[in-house]
Amino acid sequence: MDLERSPLAEPFPEMPPIAGVTVRVARARYKDWDRTDLTFVELDDGTAIAGVFTKNVCCSSEVEIGRENVRQGRARAIVVNAGNSNAFTGYRGREAVEQVSEQVAAHLACPKSEVFVSSTGVIGVPLPKDRARAGVEAALNASPCGWREATDTIGTTDTFAKAAHAAAMLGETRVEICGIIKGSGMIAPDMATMLGYIFTDARIAPSLLQEMLDRANAQTFSCITVDGDTSTSDTVLLAATGRAENPMIETWDDAGADALYAAIADVCRRLAHLVVRDGEGAQKFIEIAVAGATSDESARRIGLAIANSPLVKTAIAGEDANWGRVVMAVGKAGEPADRDRLSIGFGGVWAARQGQPVADYDEGPVAEHLKGRDIRVDVELGMGDGRATVWTCDLTHGYIAINADYRS
Secondary structure (H helix, E strand, O other): OOOOOOOOOOOOOOOOOOOOEEEEEEOOOOOOOOOOOEEEEEEEEEEEEEEEEOOOOOOOHHHHHHHHHHOOOEEEEEEEEEEEOOOOOHHHHHHHHHHHHHHHHHHHOOOHHHEEEEEEEEOOOOOOHHHHHHHHHHHHOOOOOOHHHHHHHHOOOOOOOEEEEEEEEEOOEEEEEEEEEEOOOOOOOOOOOOEEEEEEOOOEOHHHHHHHHHHHHHHOHHHEOOOOOOOOOOEEEEEEOOOOOOOOEOOOOOOOHHHHHHHHHHHHHHHHHHHHHOOOOOOOEEEEEEEEEOOHHHHHHHHHHHHOOHHHHHHHHOOOOOOHHHHHHHHHOOOOOOHHHOEEEEOOEEEEEOOEEOOOOOHHHHHHHHOOOEEEEEEEOOOOOEEEEEEEEOOOHHHHHHHHOOOO
C-alpha cells in the first residue's frame, strides 16, 4: 500500500542513545515486501519494566503473555513483529510467541519471562514460525542501529516515523527518556491502537515505574482516538536500565521522582499526539478541552463522545462550524450535563453560552480557524470542577480508501 505522508507530520527528533539499550532490526518478510519488519531491543541485565496493554477482550497472545510477564518487573529484551498481528490465531499464535521468547532467552541466557513480544498487522493470520525464527536469528546477529531505523521497522500504515525525547535532572544526574511509537488507525482509548516503547537510563523501582506509566497513560494514550476502534494488540512498554546511576527512586516522595514523571508524561503526550497526527486520512489535528464536569473522568468521557462522533469529525473536515453537532455529542455521552448551562466554542470564540447561541456571534473568526490544521474545541458544562483534554483528527475520504484496501 503506497501512502502519502500525513500533512500533519512532524520531523523526526534528535534522539540520544540510552545507556543499556541496544537496538537491531532485520527482515523476517512477514508480508510480500522488502523492508525491515522485525525489531530486537536488548536491555541490560536488571532493567526495570512497566507496561500497559489493550482492554480488548479478543487480545493477542503477545498481550496475554506480556501482562503476565510485566508483573515481575524485569526485562532483557523486546521483540516487535510488523505486518502480522498474530491475534485471534489460537494455540498456533501462542506457540509462535513462545518460540520467539525461547529463542531470544537462550541467546541472552535469561528467563523467557524477561522477553516481551509484540506484533502488529492483519488480524487472524498466525505468525509464521519459520519466518519468525529466521528473522529473530538475523536480528540477533545484526549490527546495532539507531532510533529512526527501529521506528520505521515497527510501522504498518504509518506515513511518518514517530518519536519523542526528553531529559530530566535528578539532583546532579541528568537522565534521558526516548520513546518510539507506531499507530495511525484502529485508534481508541483503553488504550489507543498502537505499539509504543519508551526507554530511560534512570534508576527506579519497577513498582513506581508502573505507577508512573499508569498515570501518564491515563492522561495521554487513553485520551486519543482516531476511529473509536480499540486494537487487539495495543502495548506500551517503559524500560528503565538504571545506567544513569542516580540515587534509586522508590517512592513518589524520593528526590527526583516528580521530575522524572514529568519527563515521562511529556514523552507520552507527544507520542500520543503524533499517533493522532498520522490518523488514517487525517487532515486536521483536533484538541477538545472539556471543563466544568462533575469529575475528571466524566469530562474525559464527554470529550471522547465528541471526538468519536462521525458528524463532528466530518463537519471539521469540511470546515463547517456546526457547533450543534457538539451539543448532540455531549448529550449522548451518558454523563451528567445540563443543556441550559452548556457552552461551546471553537478556536477561543464562544458560539453558544449557557444553553443558547451567543447573541452577537460572528462565525467569521471560527470559519477562519477551521481552515487551519490545528483545531481547538472548548466545552464548558457548568456542573463542577472536572476537566480533561482529548485529541482526535477529522474523518475524510482518505480513511475509507486506506481501510477498504488494508489487506492488499
